[in-house]
Amino acid sequence: xxxxxxxxxxxxxxxxxxxxxxxxxxxxxxxxxxxxxxxxxxxxxxxxxxxxxxxxxxxxxxxxxxxxxxxxxxxxxxxxxxxxxxxxxxxxxxxxxxxxxxxxxxxxxxxxxxxxxxxxxxxxxxxxxxxxxxxxxxxxxxxxxxxxxxxxxxxxxxxxxxxxxxxxxxxxxxxxxxxxxxxxxxxxxxxxxxxxxxxxxxxxxxxxxxxxxxxxxxxxxxxxxxxxxxxxxxxxxxxxxxxxxxxxxxxxxxxxxxxxxxxxxxxxxxxxxxxxxxxxxxxxxxxxxxxxxxxxxxxxxxxxxx
Amino acid sequence: xxxxxxxxxxxxxxxxxxxxxxxxxxxxxxxxxxxxxxxxxxxxxxxxxxxxxxxxxxxxxxxxxxxxxxxxxxxxxxxxxxxxxxxxxxxxxxxxxxxxxxxxxxxxxxxxxxxxxxxxxxxxxxxxxxxxxxxxxxxxxxxxxxxxxxxxxxxxxxxxxxxxxxxxxxxxxxxxxxxxxxxxxxxxxxxxxxxxxxxxxxxxxxxxxxxxxxxxxxxxxxxxxxxxxxxxxxxxxxxxxxxxxxxxxxxxxxxxxxxxxxxxxxxxxxxxxxxxxxxxxxxxxxxxxxxxxxxxxxxxxxxxxx
Numbered sequence: 001x002x003x004x005x006x007x008x009x010x011x012x013x014x015x016x017x018x019x020x021x022x023x024x025x026x027x028x029x030x031x032x033x034x035x036x037x038x039x040x041x042x043x044x045x046x047x048x049x050x051x052x053x054x055x056x057x058x059x060x061x062x063x064x065x066x067x068x069x070x071x072x073x074x075x076x077x078x079x080x081x082x083x084x085x086x087x088x089x090x091x092x093x094x095x096x097x098x099x100x101x102x103x104x105x106x107x108x109x110x111x112x113x114x115x116x117x118x119x120x121x122x123x124x125x126x127x128x129x130x131x132x133x134x135x136x137x138x139x140x141x142x143x144x145x146x147x148x149x150x151x152x153x154x155x156x157x158x159x160x161x162x163x164x165x166x167x168x169x170x171x172x173x174x175x176x177x178x179x180x181x182x183x184x185x186x187x188x189x190x191x192x193x194x195x196x197x198x199x200x201x202x203x204x205x206x207x208x209x210x211x212x213x214x215x216x217x218x219x220x221x222x223x224x225x226x227x228x229x230x231x232x233x234x235x236x237x238x239x240x241x242x243x244x245x246x247x248x249x250x251x252x253x254x255x256x257x258x259x260x261x262x263x264x265x266x267x268x269x270x271x272x273x274x275x276x277x278x279x280x281x282x283x284x285x286x287x288x289x290x291x292x293x294x295x296x297x298x299x300x301x302x303x304x305x306x
Numbered sequence: 307x308x309x310x311x312x313x314x315x316x317x318x319x320x321x322x323x324x325x326x327x328x329x330x331x332x333x334x335x336x337x338x339x340x341x342x343x344x345x346x347x348x349x350x351x352x353x354x355x356x357x358x359x360x361x362x363x364x365x366x367x368x369x370x371x372x373x374x375x376x377x378x379x380x381x382x383x384x385x386x387x388x389x390x391x392x393x394x395x396x397x398x399x400x401x402x403x404x405x406x407x408x409x410x411x412x413x414x415x416x417x418x419x420x421x422x423x424x425x426x427x428x429x430x431x432x433x434x435x436x437x438x439x440x441x442x443x444x445x446x447x448x449x450x451x452x453x454x455x456x457x458x459x460x461x462x463x464x465x466x467x468x469x470x471x472x473x474x475x476x477x478x479x480x481x482x483x484x485x486x487x488x489x490x491x492x493x494x495x496x497x498x499x500x501x502x503x504x505x506x507x508x509x510x511x512x513x514x515x516x517x518x519x520x521x522x523x524x525x526x527x528x529x530x531x532x533x534x535x536x537x538x539x540x541x542x543x544x545x546x547x548x549x550x551x552x553x554x555x556x557x558x559x560x561x562x563x564x565x566x567x568x569x570x571x572x573x574x575x576x577x578x579x580x581x582x583x584x585x586x587x588x589x590x591x592x593x594x595x596x597x598x599x600x601x602x603x604x605x606x607x608x609x610x611x612x
Binding site for chain 2: 011013020021023024025026027028030031032033034035036037066067098109110111112113120122124127129130131146147148149150152153154160161162163164165166167168170171174186
C-alpha cells in the first residue's frame with residue numbers, strides 16, 4: 001500500500017480511517033437532522049498545520065458549548081489530523097474536524113442527552129474561499145437583506161452549520177452579480193460573511209466587529225499582524241454605514257488568508273484595486289506563513305498508524 | 307422477497323429504494339455541512355396518510371423558499387412515500403421527506419447555485435414526541451432562555467434543521483427536570499418548542515402565535531377542530547405573560563397530536579391534569595382520525611414498484 005493512498009481525501013469517521021468518498025453519516029443522526037454538530041477547519045500550507053493549537057482549543061470550547069463529547073481526547077484528535085494529511089499526502093490541505101450527535105437509541109426519549117456524539121475529520125486539497133482570480137482582482141461584495149442568526153439563538157463563537165442565512169445571502173450576492181455577501185446583525189451592525197470575518201479601514205485605522213461573529217483564527221492573525229505593523233486595530237461594533245464609507249475593506253478566512261474587497265454594493269473602492277493597508281497585511285501574512293509562523297510540521301515519512 | 311421487506315425502516319435516497327440502515331449521506335454535502343436542506347414529516351395512522359396533500363404543499367413551498375429543486379416531481383414523491391410505507395409494512399408510521407443540497411463539484415465556485423439537490427425520504431415506525439406516559443399525565447414544560455432563531459435570519463415556515471436553539475432549550479428543560487421547552491422570540495412572545503406548536507387557553511378562548519413559528523399541519527387541524535367545536539381560536543402574538551397566566555396550555559405535533567401541558571416552570575395548571583378544552587380537542591382529534599378525516603389510504607397489497 002502506498003504511504004499516501006488517498007490523495008483525493010482521507011477521512012476519520014466514528015473510530016476508523018477511510019477514503020473520504022466512503023465517509024457517510026446515517027440520515028437519522030441528529031448531526032444532520034438537527035444540525036447538532038460543531039466543527040472547525042485548519043489549513044496545512046507548505047507541509048505544516050497553521051495555528052493547530054488555536055483551532056483545537058476553539059474546537060474543544062465549541063464542543064463544550066454544545067455539550068458534545070466524543071470518545072477521543074484532543075491529543076488523539078491531533079494525531080488523527082496529522083495521520084489524515086499523511087495518508088492524503090498533501091502539502092497544502094484543508095482539514096476539517098466535526099463532532100456530531102448520533103440519535104437516541106429506540107426506546108429512550110428523543111433527547112440529546114440520550115445520544116452519543118462522535119468525531120469526523122477529513123483532509124482534502126486546499127480549498128480557496130473564492131476563485132484565485134477573484135482574490136487577485138479583489139472581491140465584489142453586497143450587504144445582504146438576510147440578517148445573521150443572533151447570539152441569543154445560536155452563539156456564532158461556537159462554530160456551527162446553521163447557514164441558511166448565509167446561503168440565502170449567497171444567492172442574494174450572485175443575483176446581484178457579486179462574489180459574496182456580508183450579513184448585518186439585527187441592529188444594523190456588520191457581522192460576517194459565509195466563511196470569513198470582515199475588516200473596515202478608515203483614516204488608517206482598522207475596525208472589526210466584536211460580537212455576533214466567529215472569532216476567526218485568521219482574524220486573530222490579522223489583529224496580531226496589525227500590531228506588528230503598527231496599524232491601529234479596534235475590535236468593536238462596526239455600523240453598516242461605517243463599512244459603506246470605508247477607505248478600504250478586506251476579509252479574512254482560513255480558506256484564503258487576507259483578501260481585499262474592491263466593491264461593496266454599487267460602490268467601487270480604491271480605484272477598483274485592493275487598498276494599501278490590505279496589501280501590507282496580505283503580504284505580511286503570506287511572508288510569515290512561508291517563514292513557518294505558528295507552523296506545526298507534518299512528518300510525511302512516518303509509518304502510518306494502524 | 308417479502309412484500310414488506312424493511313419493517314425497521316425503508317428509505318429512498320437520491321434515486322433508489324434501500325433499507326433505512328443503508329441510507330447515508332456524504333459528509334461533504336451541504337445538506338449536512340451547511341444545513342442546506344428542508345424537510346417535512348407526515349404521519350400514517352391506521353393504514354392511511356394524514357393530510358398528505360397539505361404536507362406535500364408545504365414541502366414544495368419550503369423547497370422553493372430555499373431554492374432546492376430535486377429531480378422528482380411532487381406526484382412522483384407521493385408515489386415514493388406510498389411505496390416506502392408498503393415496503394416497511396407499517397400501519398402506523400412516521401414518514402420523513404428531505405430535500406438537501408449536494409456540494410459544488412471540484413473546479414466550480416463553492417456557491418449553492420453550482421450544486422444539485424436531491425431527495426431523501428424514509429418511513430419508520432410511528433414516533434411519539436414524548437413517552438406515552440408523559441402524554442397521559444400531561445407534559446411539564448419550561449420557558450427556555452434560548453430564543454428562537456428570528457424569521458429575518460431563517461424563516462421557520464420553511465421547515466428546517468436549524469435546531470441549535472431547540473437543542474440548547476432541550477438541555478435547559480432536562481436540567482430543570484422538565485420534559486420539554488418552549489422558546490420565546492426576541493420580543494418575549496411565545497414561538498414554539500422542538501417539534502410542536504403551542505396553544506394557550508384563557509377564559510374559554512384559545513390563542514396560538516401567528517409569527518415566528520412553523521405553520522404546523524396539526525396546528526391547522528386544531529384550528530379547524532376549534533371551529534367545529536365552537537371554541538374561539540385567535541391567531542396572534544402571544545406574550546409569555548399570557549402563557550404563564552393561562553387556564554390551560556396544550557401543544558400540537560405530527561408526532562402525538564394534541565398533548566396537554568400540566569406544568570409550566572414552577573406553576574401547576576388545572577390540578578396537574580390536562581384541562582377540559584384540551585381534553586375535548588384531544589378526543590375530537592383522535593376520533594376524527596379514526597373516522598378517516600383527511601386520510602389517504604395506502605394499498606399494502608399492491609405490487610412493489612420496480
